Amino acid sequence: MLFILKDNADTSQFIEKIKMSSASYKYVDLDGRRVVVAWPDKYVEGIADESIAMKVKVQTPFQLASKTWRDKTVVNVDGVEIGSRKVVVAAGPCAVEDESSVIEVAKAVKRVGASMLRGGAFKPRTSPYTFQGLGIKGLEILKKAKEAIGLPIVTEVLDTRNVTLVASYADMLQIGARNAQNFALLKEVGKSGKAVLLKRGMWMTVDEWLSSAEYILLEGNSKIVLCERGIRTFERATRFTLDITGMVYAKTQTHLPIAVDPSHPAGRRDLVEPLALASIAAGADMLLIEVHNNPEKALSDSEQQLTVKEFEKLMERLKLIAEAVGRTI
Template sequence: MKNNSNGLKLIEKLKEKSASYKVVDLYKRKIVVAWPDKLVENVIDDDVELKVRVSKPWQLASNEWKKDKTIVNVDGIEIGGRNIVVAAGPCAIEDEDIAIEIAKAVKKAGAKMFRGGAYKPRTSPYTFQGLGENGLKILRKVYEVVGLPIVTEVMDTRDVEKVASFAHMLQIGARNSQNFPLLREVGKAKKPVLLKRGMSMTTEEWLLAAEYILLESNGDVVLCERGIRTFEKNTRFTLDLAGLAYVKTVTHLPLAVDPSHPAGRRDLVEPLALAAIAAGADMLIVEVHIAPEKALSDSEQQLTISMFEELMKKLKMVAEALGRSI
């Protein structure tokens, strides 16, 4: 819509056609999303600045209407620009002193954000499920002491408001990437969102999941490739860099890669992370622990501090070769 237009005339015309529509505020623009195409293709209004018929199912995530790349700001850290952002930390928050020690170490090595799970979605109900609200309080302490913005997972619609009050970025994990009520609630929270790709998701389904968040007028979405389930058994998942490269051609949203989960073992994390940067990732989210062998979850794939320091050195070289920085 044109500036200062409320879109009421257009909405009346859409109602006359019995078309579905939603009004969203994205990127300082008022946008009326209307469907199906056959009902709205001839609807015109003087207050419309630009009318776009998007050829892809993911309308708001498409770069057909928004040509410039979206930059997501997380407490002053910009994701999607020239600088590649690395978020690092343990799989799960286990102890305040350990979390602060890890945060100080990864910050010194060059990480710009701290990752850690307060709520853990585990395959078995008998394994460590996270510290819950106590974990969130530890994350807040980490931010107060170390200064790294926090990204952590939210699993339940009932917890969105609480987690959003502690975190700077809300993560939707692979198991919840098609939990549509949760996606809507996270969109309404108006916090930046890291949306992981589900382990059995196509790239189209991944983008359509983002659409649920965007439709709630939240344009701060970072798509995160974390590996998909294939016939391969020697890695935990298969990191789909071809899918990442494809999605970069059809969306304006920034893209992240989690190399830890597809690796499943710490010695494979480095090559996957380097490959992700070469493929065009705007962000990495890496699991790091001071004593991985003692970690309560995903101990096999978490890097030691020295391994993370070495990885950061190599990432900087790859980034510089591509005209970017870390």
């Protein structure tokens, strides 16, 4: 049960009532809106108080992430608004490999309309024998690229022990698909107060994905962008199956903005463009695209990273689709 409290109202009596009910509860301040989430519902159903502006019985396992109490959240990442009319494109290499190539790619993607730079410093790899990322050195390179080019940085954090470190370099923390149900990590990025890009695990239902967002929200952090990146199905011809259905459904269930990563489900560069176009047509608020200055030589995901030229062509086509659905890019 959600209790949205009136601004400036004295809530002491209300909190007393919640305590008396023996329900579990948490008080959070989400962008200045004071909310108490209490559970189970049956303990608090009868509670009424002067300080309550709205009481919402949410029928889904996720409460704060639900659209029942808030229509829309716009996430501000160092001046870039995600969830407004403008579609935000974050582009850059799968992994940070060296300074000059990151700066070259950052410059190129900015020139053709990307608003954020993506790049992995800590890489979650299926095999421990493949390139694991440059770690702190990669973060330093991203920071230099930001200073030189001015695009906000989104990069992945893999470990609770590194959240403070990565947050000191990044503008947005990415939780990768493989960590999408790492609840300790979700709580830590929630506490960091940084914007979070929460990818959907390839095994997760939409409800489970939104329940992961709930862990971050419960720490008082509503700067969350959900990211669909493909799920595992019986289809093996492509790397993953981009779940546009799930993305569209999620938009009906949550106030949080939604991003799509068309690069990882595609697994090959010729599929990235049509998947990106479909995502914008279906209402995605943000795209995450892998771009490399020399994809053939890339140390990870070499097959799916676009060249700068391909990315430029993609941005031109995206503009047409964005315009057709009443958005800009």
